[in-house]
Amino acid sequence: MSSFAIDKAGPGRKVKFGSMSRDRVWALRWSYFFLTLFAIIALLPPIYMLITSLKSSAEISAATNPWWVFHPTLSNYHELLTSNQFLRFFGNSAAISIAVVAITMAISIPAAFALSRMKFWGSATLATGVFLTYLIPDSLLFIPLFKMFALFGDWTGIQLINRWYVLIFIYPTLTVPFCTWIMIGYFASIPKELDEAAIIDGASWFQTLTRIFIPVALPGLIAATIFAFTVSWAQFLYPLVFTTSTDQLVLPVGIITTLIKGDVFNWGQIMTGALLGAAPPLVIYAFLMDYYIAGLTAGATKG
Amino acid sequence: MAEVNLRKVVKRYDDVEAVRGIDLDIADHEFVVLVGPSGCGKSTTLRMIAGLEDITDGDIMIGGDVVNDVPPKDRDIAMVFQNYALYPHMTVAENMSFGLRLKRYPKAEIKARIDEAARMLDIVELIDRKPKQLSGGQRQRVAMGRAIVRNPKVFLFDEPLSNLDAKLRVQMRIEIKKVHQKVRTTTVYVTHDQVEAMTLADRVVVMNKGRIEQIGTPNDLYHKPATRFVAAFIGSPAMNFLPCRLEEAAGRLHVRLTEQIAFPLPSDRAARYRNANPGQQLLLGLRPEHITEAKPHAEPGIEPFDATLDVTEPMGMETLIYFNLAGKQVCGRVNPNAPARDGQPLRLAVDLNNMHLLNEATGAVI
Amino acid sequence: MVDVAVGRGSVKDLRRASAATRLRYALKRKSTVAFLMTLPLILLIAVLVIYPAFYAIHLATLNKSMTRFVGFGNFRFLFKRDTFWMVVEQSCIFAITAVIFKALIGFIVAHFAHNIPSGKQRKWRGMLLVPWVIPPAMSTLAWLWLFDPSYSAFNYTLGLFGIAPVSWLGEVGWARFSVILVNVWYGAPFFMIMYLASLKSVPDQLYEAAAIDGANWWQRIWYVTLPMMRNIIAITTLFSLIVTFANFDIVRILTSGGPLDQTHLFATWAFKIGIEGSDIPLGASISLFMAPILAIAAYFILRDVTKRGNEA
Numbered sequence: 010m011s012s013f014a015i016d017k018a019g020p021g022r023k024v025k026f027g028s029m030s031r032d033r034v035w036a037l038r039w040s041y042f043f044l045t046l047f048a049i050i051a052l053l054p055p056i057y058m059l060i061t062s063l064k065s066s067a068e069i070s071a072a073t074n075p076w077w078v079f080h081p082t083l084s085n086y087h088e089l090l091t092s093n094q095f096l097r098f099f100g101n102s103a104a105i106s107i108a109v110v111a112i113t114m115a116i117s118i119p120a121a122f123a124l125s126r127m128k129f130w131g132s133a134t135l136a137t138g139v140f141l142t143y144l145i146p147d148s149l150l151f152i153p154l155f156k157m158f159a160l161f162g163d164w165t166g167i168q169l170i171n172r173w174y175v176l177i178f179i180y181p182t183l184t185v186p187f188c189t190w191i192m193i194g195y196f197a198s199i200p201k202e203l204d205e206a207a208i209i210d211g212a213s214w215f216q217t218l219t220r221i222f223i224p225v226a227l228p229g230l231i232a233a234t235i236f237a238f239t240v241s242w243a244q245f246l247y248p249l250v251f252t253t254s255t256d257q258l259v260l261p262v263g264i265i266t267t268l269i270k271g272d273v274f275n276w277g278q279i280m281t282g283a284l285l286g287a288a289p290p291l292v293i294y295a296f297l298m299d300y301y302i303a304g305l306t307a308g309a310t311k312g
Numbered sequence: 313m314a315e316v317n318l319r320k321v322v323k324r325y326d327d328v329e330a331v332r333g334i335d336l337d338i339a340d341h342e343f344v345v346l347v348g349p350s351g352c353g354k355s356t357t358l359r360m361i362a363g364l365e366d367i368t369d370g371d372i373m374i375g376g377d378v379v380n381d382v383p384p385k386d387r388d389i390a391m392v393f394q395n396y397a398l399y400p401h402m403t404v405a406e407n408m409s410f411g412l413r414l415k416r417y418p419k420a421e422i423k424a425r426i427d428e429a430a431r432m433l434d435i436v437e438l439i440d441r442k443p444k445q446l447s448g449g450q451r452q453r454v455a456m457g458r459a460i461v462r463n464p465k466v467f468l469f470d471e472p473l474s475n476l477d478a479k480l481r482v483q484m485r486i487e488i489k490k491v492h493q494k495v496r497t498t499t500v501y502v503t504h505d506q507v508e509a510m511t512l513a514d515r516v517v518v519m520n521k522g523r524i525e526q527i528g529t530p531n532d533l534y535h536k537p538a539t540r541f542v543a544a545f546i547g548s549p550a551m552n553f554l555p556c557r558l559e560e561a562a563g564r565l566h567v568r569l570t571e572q573i574a575f576p577l578p579s580d581r582a583a584r585y586r587n588a589n590p591g592q593q594l595l596l597g598l599r600p601e602h603i604t605e606a607k608p609h610a611e612p613g614i615e616p617f618d619a620t621l622d623v624t625e626p627m628g629m630e631t632l633i634y635f636n637l638a639g640k641q642v643c644g645r646v647n648p649n650a651p652a653r654d655g656q657p658l659r660l661a662v663d664l665n666n667m668h669l670l671n672e673a674t675g676a677v678i
Numbered sequence: 679m680v681d682v683a684v685g686r687g688s689v690k691d692l693r694r695a696s697a698a699t700r701l702r703y704a705l706k707r708k709s710t711v712a713f714l715m716t717l718p719l720i721l722l723i724a725v726l727v728i729y730p731a732f733y734a735i736h737l738a739t740l741n742k743s744m745t746r747f748v749g750f751g752n753f754r755f756l757f758k759r760d761t762f763w764m765v766v767e768q769s770c771i772f773a774i775t776a777v778i779f780k781a782l783i784g785f786i787v788a789h790f791a792h793n794i795p796s797g798k799q800r801k802w803r804g805m806l807l808v809p810w811v812i813p814p815a816m817s818t819l820a821w822l823w824l825f826d827p828s829y830s831a832f833n834y835t836l837g838l839f840g841i842a843p844v845s846w847l848g849e850v851g852w853a854r855f856s857v858i859l860v861n862v863w864y865g866a867p868f869f870m871i872m873y874l875a876s877l878k879s880v881p882d883q884l885y886e887a888a889a890i891d892g893a894n895w896w897q898r899i900w901y902v903t904l905p906m907m908r909n910i911i912a913i914t915t916l917f918s919l920i921v922t923f924a925n926f927d928i929v930r931i932l933t934s935g936g937p938l939d940q941t942h943l944f945a946t947w948a949f950k951i952g953i954e955g956s957d958i959p960l961g962a963s964i965s966l967f968m969a970p971i972l973a974i975a976a977y978f979i980l981r982d983v984t985k986r987g988n989e990a
Contacts, residue, residue, distance in 0.1 A: 129712045141976055
């Protein structure tokens with residue numbers, strides 16, 4: 010009883026509590042201050058893209074204040090969005106990314122289902138192998154892959170080098186391992202009783218997958234889809250290696266190789282192109298941020 | 313509806329025998345509960361009946377047909393799981409109809425069956441909700457509804473109430489019993505809770521270490537346990553076991569607990585134990601309710617003795633007492649008005665008409 | 679009633695045998711199905727990852743026109759080149775510095791984000807992750823423009839404070855600084871998001887218990903936060919080490935390895951020699967030097983991820 014009274018009314022305690030809450034307020038202020046600072050740094054390049062994209066070439070070369078637009082114009086956007094070449098880049102990127110997402114899902118989902126639910130000889134090794142594959146970067150494989158596809162063309166007469174669709178075969182090496190890995194994790198988190206209930210209800214393996222697993226693991230599926238799409242959209246090294254003709258290029262490579270003509274940098278158009286190229290992932294991110302982040306953090310857990 | 317028969321069913325995982333050859337005949341409409349401690353093989357047995365586990369040896373028959381190699385979906389069974397296993401992305405109605413839809417039943421029939429089951433389980437207003445929006449008890453009802461709409465030959469329940477709190481468990485227990493009275497489907501129910509087993513079952517199967525210890529009605533198991541395991545497992549607080557010997561004294565058979573304490577046996581018991589080896593080490597089994605405060609008048613078979621109480625637990629309708637007898641802690645139940653106080657002596661009486669005598673070495677009840 | 683399984687008739691044995699065969703068939707079928715479901719994955723990895731990896735080793739042993747086996751000739755050639763040792767040095771400086779700063783900044787920002795009320799965290803987290811979302815090739819273009827020597831926004835801003843223009847990408851020191859800066863800008867948000875998720879999983883009671891035990895904020899970080907996050911810090915750092923070490927986009931776009939090959943990484947140099955210079959064997963040899971470092975990092979990641987999986 011007496012200790013209770015001291016705790017409640019002791020003067021020392023009160024002061025301590027007051028200072029603690031003042032500390033808290035200051036911690037909060039500092040947090041907001043630094044977060045604002047970091048957010049400015051994080052958003053500086055995209056904002057600068059936007060500012061420049063609204064300037065005319067004349068305004069850029071006049072070297073006025075680079076942080077401000079004095080005569081905003083949409084001419085850069087108009088020019089790019091009516092340029093067949095730019096639309097071709099955009100179309101190539103979109104076609105490749107969508108095809109890669111489809112292929113990735115078609116390979117990852119059944120594989121993840123088998124690896125998480127049907128234990129078979131070597132399944133644990135394969136799951137580990139999938140994870141290791143995901144750690145192999147593009148810059149280790151681009152030279153042998155290039156040579157392989159070149160030889161393939163020599164042997165079969167089917168020319169795949171400098172064809173935009175060759176990238177549809179190559180990107181899955183980047184997307185499938187990670188997507189399989191996170192889908193294994195999502196599938197493994199589904200309680201075993203759920204598939205047993207489905208089996209007793211009369212579902213086949215295939216029906217269990219399509220009618221129970223895929224709907225239940227939909228958040229994981231969305232996260233994997235976003236990952237596959239953004240990776241395909243952002244890939245730079247492979248298209249730089251595999252494609253050269255302007256009509257075969259994808260967006261990132263196209264902007265860099267066609268808008269930079271020798272030493273002449275048309276910055277207004279480059280920034281517009283870069284912003285348009287960054288737009289699809291940004292839009293997806295804006296609407297599906299939680300799935301995006303879930304997919305990002307899921308990679309560090311064992312499936 | 314159908315009977316279920318198990319013939320020498322064995323389940324072996326690598327080197328471990330989880331189920332060691334059990335025989336069990338379950339009649340049509342019967343409600344049978346498999347009960348036992350965790351790892352006794354009761355769940356494995358149920359899962360073998362369901363077809364979720366392959367059987368290593370023996371036969372399982374449902375409705376007279378051997379179903380050893382029949383996949384679960386063709387066994388015409390329904391199962392309720394411990395964690396309900398409701399499909400989280402489907403509404404209650406979709407959950408209940410999933411099996412019927414897979415079998416391509418006509419829409420009208422599906423709807424009729426869902427309506428009937430929902431009415432029976434009082435979940436009509438929940439029919440369009442997702443499992444996430446339901447309480448534990450409601451989920452349990454839906455899981456049962458999913459089993460009922462299938463109208464299967466056999467219901468299988470795998471510890472369906474152990475995820476519920478104590479109060480809901482009692483309520484759902486009654487609910488399950490009511491449902492069974494209505495649909496009369498043959499039911500196999502697995503639980504580790506002996507109270508659930510006693511209250512629900514037509515017959516209880518007590519399992520231990522992969523074997524059946526005893527099969528019987530709840531009353532049989534309580535009053536005529538066949539083994540020490542059953543005697544100890546059924547009933548709460550558990551039966552007291554006291555080391556004892558039989559001896560002849562003054563022309564009557566006595567059960568001797570210590571140098572000081574020996575009770576003369578009632579005549580029918582004496583006749584029953586006459587042939588037991590007198591030198592053998594035995595155990596006297598006494599349920600707490602057969603150790604009470606001494607009554608003023610003597611009754612045959614009720615023998616008084618004195619004890620000093622260690623702890624008393626007033627429960628309201630009775631008081632549980634704990635004291636030391638023959639080096640063992642013994643539990644008794646006395647009238648709440650009896651002068652039972654911690655650390656105080658009290659004159660008690662044992663009811664030897666309801667005693668059990670066990671062979672200490674084999675654990676068998678004599 | 680109590681049953682012990684003993685007697686087995688000969689008829690029973692026969693029936694049991696056939697049941698066993700059927701069971702084996704069923705198992706066989708199930709694993710066959712599972713194998714077929716993983717087959718596309720296995721083929722993809724085998725044909726487009728494992729085979730090229732070994733093919734790279736084969737290519738590295740050929741001469742430039744790929745007509746003759748030269749054994750370790752390419753490697754011996756590389757060891758004699760100053761540029762090679764410069765690339766090794768720059769790759770290590772780049773990767774280690776960038777990862778350290780990414781980890782530090784990520785940790786600090788994650789703490790600030792964790793400090794503020796959870797209702798507002800989503801918005802801040804959303805803004806802070808933007809650098810990771812933009813395709814690096816696109817954002818690096820913006821940096822290239824920010825660094826531009828004549829119209830540079832940075833130099834303009836410095837000029838306002840009377841500081842002389844900096845040749846961001848033209849001088850070796852500044853160029854190395856710039857590529858690291860852009861990489862940190864791009865990668866720190868990833869650390870931030872991983873740490874933030876990990877911070878959220880530390881139970882509040884631990885901090886309360888530490889506070890009651892009299893720990894100040896620094897002791898709380900040292901004795902509670904860091905030990906709880908140890909595993910995720912290790913995984914994230916090692917993962918980032920691989921990605922940073924193998925980086926291509928940023929250096930390629932910002933400097934193309936210049937000035938005077940001083941900012942080349944293995945990836946960009948391998949590209950320059952192997953693809954632009956059409957010396958595929960030498961390019962393959964260069965990129966192969968990434969393999970040992972990647973293998974070591976991968977080994978530790980796998981160990982930690984498995985450990986993390988066991989904890990969960």
